[in-house]
Amino acid sequence: MGDKILANSNKQLKRFESIVNSDKALKKVKEGDKLKVGVDLGTSSIVLTVLDKDDNIVYGAYEYDHAVQDGIVVNFMESVNILRRLKAKAEEVLGVELKTACGAIPPKTGEKSAKVVANVIEETGMLCTGVEDEPTAAAKFLRLKTGTVVDIGGGTTGISIFQNGKLTHVIDEATGGFHMTLVLGGRYKIKNEEAEKLKRNKDKEEEVYSVIKPVVEKMAAIVQNMGSEVNDPVIVVGGATNFDEFTKTFSKVLKRKVYKPLYPQFVTPLGIAMFDN
Numbered sequence: 095m096g097d098k099i100l101a102n103s104n105k106q107l108k109r110f111e112s113i114v115n116s117d118k119a120l121k122k123v124k125e126g127d128k129l130k131v132g133v134d135l136g137t138s139s140i141v142l143t144v145l146d147k148d149d150n151i152v153y154g155a156y157e158y159d160h161a162v163q164d165g166i167v168v169n170f171m172e173s174v175n176i177l178r179r180l181k182a183k184a185e186e187v188l189g190v191e192l193k194t195a196c197g198a199i200p201p202k203t204g205e206k207s208a209k210v211v212a213n214v215i216e217e218t219g220m221l222c223t224g225v226e227d228e229p230t231a232a233a234k235f236l237r238l239k240t241g242t243v244v245d246i247g248g249g250t251t252g253i254s255i256f257q258n259g260k261l262t263h264v265i266d267e268a269t270g271g272f273h274m275t276l277v278l279g280g281r282y283k284i285k286n287e288e289a290e291k292l293k294r295n296k297d298k299e300e301e302v303y304s305v306i307k308p309v310v311e312k313m314a315a316i317v318q319n320m321g322s323e324v325n326d327p328v329i330v331v332g333g334a335t336n337f338d339e340f341t342k343t344f345s346k347v348l349k350r351k352v353y354k355p356l357y358p359q360f361v362t363p364l365g366i367a368m369f370d371n
């Protein structure tokens with residue numbers, strides 16, 4: 095079940111990764127074509143995704159940012175400026191104007207933060223067609239009807255359980271990749287910026303992972319605490335899951351198979367665009 099879901103998603107994620115931030119499109123588009131646009135205002139980066147009307151990937155780009163904290167926009171103008179740049183670049187590469195976009199917020203962050211996300215989008219000249227729940231967007235991209243999505247980003251861990259296409263349980267915890275960075279910084283007595291670089295250094299992965307493994311175990315324990323509500327397959331997404339041993343640790347705590355797609359940080363942003371109808 096999980097393997098089948100991942101096979102299809104991985105094919106698309108590989109294609110997306112091959113063009114993201116490359117100023118290239120996967121498909122030619124022309125004036126009048128319906129495009130679906132996703133805006134993920136994350137704690138770590140702002141991602142813009144563009145799909146065609148049949149959800150085929152067309153284009154994508156991102157910029158790192160600090161304008162969003164724990165899923166909440168804390169610097170409105172900075173978010174707008176980044177999104178303006180991403181939109182302008184997309185329009186230059188595609189040769190058409192982006193007219194609509196869908197946004198997303200972590201579960202349970204409420205009406206107010208949804209409104210802020212919509213305002214950021216509309217400030218760049220696009221009509222905001224909706225603000226989705228982030229894990230629901232991830233599940234949409236994964237075409238997951240029954241199962242559990244754990245989205246571990248920079249500042250938040252969202253756990254969403256689906257049953258026959260319906261969201262039955264959702265939890266959002268203020269922990270994520272930034273927490274791992276803090277633990278690394280503390281262990282080596284280095285500043286956050288340096289710790290962040292060390293965390294992403296593939297050559298140091300084994301050493302880094304041994305330090306941050308307890309954080310991963312704690313994240314898995316949050317899922318474990320949801321008990322019998324957890325549905326299979328359990329799929330982890332989000333940038334903070336980018337460690338080879340990540341699913342192994344999760345599986346051990348949860349005592350069940352855990353799946354992770356390729357380039358897990360792009361799952362939610364691509365799912366958001368699928369809601370731009």
Ligand SMILES: Nc1ncnc2c1ncn2[C@@H]1O[C@H](COP(=O)(O)OP(=O)(O)OP(=O)(O)O)[C@@H](O)[C@H]1O
Pocket residue numbers: 134135136137138139140162164165246247248249250251270271272290293294331332333334335336337358359
């Ligand atoms: N190769 C990597 N190795 C380890 N961690 C990584 C890697 N790439 C990204 N991360 C971490 O993933 C996190 C960002 O993930 P993601 O892009 O999913 O977050 P976001 O959507 O911006 O944040 P949030 O969902 O919390 O608002 C950061 O903490 C970053 O350090």
Ligand SMILES: [Mg+2]
Pocket residue numbers: 134136137228245247248332362
């Ligand atoms: Mg995110």
